[in-house]
Amino acid sequence: MSTVFVVTAYGGPEGQQLSEREAPAPRAGEIAIEVRAAGVNPADGKRREGAFGTGGRLPLAMGLEASGVVTAVGEGTEGFAVGDAVLGAPARGLGAFAEHTVLTASRSVVKPAEISFADAATLPVAGTTAYDLIHQLGLTAGQAVLVLGAGGGVGHLALQVAAAHGLTVIGVASESKRVLVEATGAAFVPSGAGVAGRVREAAPEGVDLLADLVGGEPLRELAPAATSPAAIVSAADAETAAALGGAGREQSAGALAAVTSLVRDGLVDPHVTESVPLVRAAEALAAVEAGHSRGKTVIIP
Ligand SMILES: NC(=O)c1ccc[n+]([C@@H]2O[C@H](COP(=O)([O-])OP(=O)(O)OC[C@H]3O[C@@H](n4cnc5c(N)ncnc54)[C@H](OP(=O)(O)O)[C@@H]3O)[C@@H](O)[C@H]2O)c1
Missing domain, CATH: 3.90.180.10 (Medium-chain alcohol dehydrogenases, catalytic domain)
Structure with a gap:
């Protein structure tokens, strides 16, 4: 047995x-x-x-x-x-x-x-979700991504997948996760009251992708940081993302092999x-x- x-x-x-x-x-x-x-x-x-x-x-x-x-x-x-x-x-x-x-x-x-x-x-769930979120809009190196929920299982992977793709990365998480987020090379913005203003300071031009792992009110609050509503992609709350003009995470067939390669090559931990x-x-x-x-x-x- x-x-x-x-x-x-x-x-x-x-x-x-x-x-x-x-x-x-x-x-x-x-x-x-x-x-x-x-x-x-x-x-x-x-x-x-x-x-x-x-x-x-x-x-x-x-x-x-x-x-x-x-x-x-x-x-x-x-x-x-x-x-x-x-x-x-x-x-x-x-x-x-x-x-x-x-x-x-x-x-x-x-x-x-x-x-x-x-x-x-x-990798089969968290890794592929991080990979799909970061690659869903086909961004190119140098563009900017904000990850909401950056210290969690998927969010922390997403920061690293984005960095490996050459994106400029901002991570929003609670203050206790500052070191964890910054260790990936991302800029850290603490969550909580006033977060929208802090994100505006960190990315005055807006971000090309708002990759969301929290949903609900925290997502609505940060939505204006996206350069367009279509730049919002959520794994946590597809309904709110769609209501804001964005989308939920779409699963791609190649994500598992791709994220596995990134971990093998030491680019993602x-x-x-x-x-x-x-x-x-x-x-x-x-x-x-x-x-x-x-x-x-x-x-x-
Ligand atoms: N669609 C899919 O295929 C798919 C796949 C995987 C996961 N998901 C979903 O994606 C979400 C994240 O998954 P996960 O595995 O990364 O979860 P997790 O490891 O529990 O991480 C969630 C993170 O959200 C943060 N958070 C919670 N409340 C917050 C708030 N009010 N403001 C800002 N941050 C907040 C937490 O950080 P703090 O402690 O710093 O607040 C935590 O680190 C879940 O809803 C999960 O169900 C969907």
Whole structure:
């Protein structure tokens, strides 16, 4: 048997627990892995709460991004072999907070030896989101980007993806994350009362991309900093972004390979700040759900 962290009832954290199952087998287009690390995302808590629907069959395995070692390859699946180190997105809701799971091969890549399993586990969701946000508008080197929520899992990656692309980068985060943001080479602007004025001082000409990871009122407040409404792109709140004239994050097929290359080449560091054993998965989730993460949290089976 194999341990997995599951949702047994949609709602609060009381509806989640450790459970046992047979290690799942891969179908065509899938690879089975022994999990080495799994990234924790705000979406995990939202999924448990039913924000993405409550029609799914329970128990529902949690976790949306993982790294591990291939134990079996589904029929006709090319590009992977037993024993490969890989990173990717779990198939069929089979979860990542588990000792064993199955990944969708088309949403997985071989892990370069230069990347640790913990760092690799942050790339299928957080890494690709950061990459897509920064590249969605096709900016060129020298243009300016403002990242709102710059000290969180995706935001901190986005600062570095933007710098690697030659953009001028400003990060908005709470004062406690100043060093974290500035270490990426970005200009730091503290969030909170008066933030719009501070951003205006930092970027008097406006920014060519407002990459948002917070949404709601903080996004509305900073919207005028964008040189045009279409320069607003949000991973956190597509509805507010659209109401302002911008858009939500669009997923691109090449993002996983591209962000993996940036990490391999040392241009982007996922900055894993918390590594929590699977038996304490609930604590890891609670910390991320509190909404003020610093870098990434991963679960280690
Ligand atoms: N669409 C997608 O595919 C996709 C994929 C990944 C993530 N997301 C979404 O993107 C968002 C960010 O994800 P994440 O993983 O980076 O989350 P995270 O690690 O929890 O980071 C969120 C950051 O937001 C900041 N924040 C919270 N309230 C704020 C406020 N009022 N003003 C300014 N900053 C504030 C926090 O920093 P401070 O402590 O400094 O305030 C925190 O560092 C979430 O909503 C997530 O669901 C969407």
